Amino acid sequence: MVSSIQSSLGSERKIITELPGPKSRALHERRQAVVSAGLTNGFPVYIQRAEGAILEDVDGNHILDLGSGIAVTSIGHAVPELIESVSNQVAAFTHTCFMVTPYESYIEVCEELAALTPGTHAKTTALFNSGAEAVENAVKVARLATGRPAVIVFDHAYHGRTNLTMALTSKNMPYKDRFGPFAPEVYRVAMSYPFLDGLSGAEAAARAIAEIESQVGAHNVAALLIEPIQGEGGFVVPAKGFLPALSEWTTKNGVVFVADEIQSGFCRTGDWFAVNDEGVVPDIVTTAKGLAGGMPLSAVTGRAELMNAVHEGGLGGTYGGNPVAVVAALATIKFMRERNLAQRARELGESMLGSLRTLQQDVAIIGDVRGRGAMIAFELVQPGTKNPNAAAAKSIVNYCNQQGVIALSCGTYGNVIRLLPPLVITDDQLADGMNVLAAAVRAAG
Numbered sequence: 001m002v003s004s005i006q007s008s009l010g011s012e013r014k015i016i017t018e019l020p021g022p023k024s025r026a027l028h029e030r031r032q033a034v035v036s037a038g039l040t041n042g043f044p045v046y047i048q049r050a051e052g053a054i055l056e057d058v059d060g061n062h063i064l065d066l067g068s069g070i071a072v073t074s075i076g077h078a079v080p081e082l083i084e085s086v087s088n089q090v091a092a093f094t095h096t097c098f099m100v101t102p103y104e105s106y107i108e109v110c111e112e113l114a115a116l117t118p119g120t121h122a123k124t125t126a127l128f129n130s131g132a133e134a135v136e137n138a139v140k141v142a143r144l145a146t147g148r149p150a151v152i153v154f155d156h157a158y159h160g161r162t163n164l165t166m167a168l169t170s171k172n173m174p175y176k177d178r179f180g181p182f183a184p185e186v187y188r189v190a191m192s193y194p195f196l197d198g199l200s201g202a203e204a205a206a207r208a209i210a211e212i213e214s215q216v217g218a219h220n221v222a223a224l225l226i227e228p229i230q231g232e233g234g235f236v237v238p239a240k241g242f243l244p245a246l247s248e249w250t251t252k253n254g255v256v257f258v259a260d261e262i263q264s265g266f267c268r269t270g271d272w273f274a275v276n277d278e279g280v281v282p283d284i285v286t287t288a289k290g291l292a293g294g295m296p297l298s299a300v301t302g303r304a305e306l307m308n309a310v311h312e313g314g315l316g317g318t319y320g321g322n323p324v325a326v327v328a329a330l331a332t333i334k335f336m337r338e339r340n341l342a343q344r345a346r347e348l349g350e351s352m353l354g355s356l357r358t359l360q361q362d363v364a365i366i367g368d369v370r371g372r373g374a375m376i377a378f379e380l381v382q383p384g385t386k387n388p389n390a391a392a393a394k395s396i397v398n399y400c401n402q403q404g405v406i407a408l409s410c411g412t413y414g415n416v417i418r419l420l421p422p423l424v425i426t427d428d429q430l431a432d433g434m435n436v437l438a439a440a441v442r443a444a445g
């Protein structure tokens with residue numbers, strides 16, 4: 001039954017109405033009365049089912065997904081193994097609350113996370129629901145374990161939308177504006193942004209460390225929190241040497257190095273984690289998104305001595321590590337391992353980087369092409385400068401949407417297009433998407 005539904009979608013983009021179509025427009029009209037205006041939809045086509053890298057909307061259009069629901073459905077949509085695990089779990093039990101009566105699958109996910117995250121030291125994990133919740137808990141653990149208050153974050157960082165994570169996030173609009181006051185003891189320092197600062201990793205790290213030491217004092221710092229490749233902030237890939245230098249400084253100064261791998265983790269960058277690229281071993285890793293194939297699950301995995309420093313009952317939450325979400329994570333990890341999706345991410349990355357670099361030679365609005373694995377972006381500039389061109393990004397996203405391709409923008413200045421295809425996207429699907437994208441860039445430039 002399940003597989004016959006799956007096989008009926010086909011693998012090609014197919015547009016049969018204007019986009020959004022009449023049924024999507026009617027639903028969008030209906031939402032105005034009951035859904036908060038504070039929530040927007042980038043591309044208001046309403047989805048009724050999906051498979052692989054194709055989403056089918058309520059008008060019967062087949063949309064090509066180059067966003068994976070913001071880096072979540074890395075294993076693709078409607079994966080039979082995940083459907084089976086989740087369905088069986090729903091039939092068995094959906095909730096007990098791990099803090100009341102536990103279950104084995106929670107332990108299995110923690111075992112996987114201990115094995116997959118960098119470093120051979122003893123690690124323990126606590127599971128939560130969203131990325132922001134994981135980051136909040138990582139900060140709680142670091143503060144408790146060190147007895148220090150300060151948290152260091154970086155320019156362009158994005159860590160979530162709860163009160164503490166708004167403070168940790170850099171960009172004001174739309175994430176923070178008028179939502180304050182924010183949590184205290186958060187200090188922001190300069191990120192390595194090779195396209196804009198031209199610094200080596202060592203130089204950028206020295207700059208950040210000097211800022212921390214002069215403005216905060218190392219002995220006050222509980223945690224240094226960083227996305228190894230920034231997500232919402234513009235897919236900023238720090239210069240080589242930046243992360244290792246920061247990691248070394250944290251070790252020397254008793255500061256907890258927290259790698260926020262919520263967007264970059266789980267094969268996205270061509271390895272299980274982005275920090276693996278330079279052999280950095282964080283003290284704590286936060287994960288979510290790609291971890292559970294679309295079910296809400298996040299994790300804080302860290303050195304056992306840090307994670308276990310917390311008093312009994314100090315961590316938790318009603319739904320964290322929900323039984324359905326944890327079996328989805330187990331199915332996702334198994335699928336990633338068996339299909340070697342890290343390798344596939346590297347192949348996709350090479351293909352996307354190749355197409356974009358060729359395109360960059362033809363148009364004046366692409367200032368930079370960057371990324372790793374299947375986490376690729378290009379930064380749009382005013383021709384002949386490095387000044388942001390957000391209008392071009394907007395027009396490219398709109399053009400792609402009109403052609404039935406989901407492309408996402410990001411960046412502090414809204415001038416970066418990011419590509420996050422499901423790692424199971426086929427070569428033909430990717431080529432189709434890149435052709436549409438190239439036409440969109442030419443039309444904007």
Ligand SMILES: Cc1ncc(COP(=O)(O)O)c(C=O)c1O
Nearest residue numbers: 130131132158159160231262263
């Ligand atoms: C690096 C990073 N950290 C944290 C978050 C917050 O995750 P969530 O939206 O699940 O709260 C995100 C979400 O985009 C993210 O990319």
